[in-house]
Amino acid sequence: MKIDRNKFVSLTYELRSGGVEGELKEKAVKETPLTFVFGAGMMIQKFEDNLMGLEEGDNYEFVIDHLDAYGPVMEDRIVDLPKNIFEVDGKIDEKILFEGNVVPMMDASGNRLNGTVVTISDDNVKMDFNHPLAGQDLCFKGEVLEVREASEHELAEAAGIMSGGCGCGSGGCGCGDESCSTEAGAESCGCGSGCGCN
Incomplete structure (x- = not known):
């Protein structure tokens, strides 16, 4: 099954700032993967654009320009x-x-x-008050662990996050929980606006 809208996605990743050899900012491993409903607005758009069409077992590596991630330092x-x-x-x-x-x-x-x-x-x-990753190009590298149809419950949770609900600990991005290891106060893997729970 390919990654597409309303699919439940589980993946590992390493996030480095400034390119492939840049500083490691976040990491999610197989034991505590990043999980989210694709297309629900939980991740930055360019992150999802680069994952679209990948399947379970696929590896990926891509760089997102800071203007398409968290923007410049204001x-x-x-x-x-x-x-x-x-x-x-x-x-x-x-x-x-x-x-x-x-x-x-x-x-x-x-x-x-x-x-x-x-x-x-x-x-x-x-x-x-800039995002901790503002002004930095982001390099993501990892493996797609699972792609399946999202359950009604997962879709409802994702809709709640889109309408302003927190979603922490709900199988979303992992804000403040054990789903992702974050360093330097960074929000986990591409959260567009964050929930403020870090």
């Missing part, structure tokens, strides 16, 4: 915030607020977003 998404907004009971939690940490936050409209702590000064915290 300078207006790097902002200085008052340090006191990170206080809890009048104190800064140093287990959360340290350079390089990804901190879940909420904007003025109540939207969830993740920011990376860039620098900390006496009064301000510089936060980067």
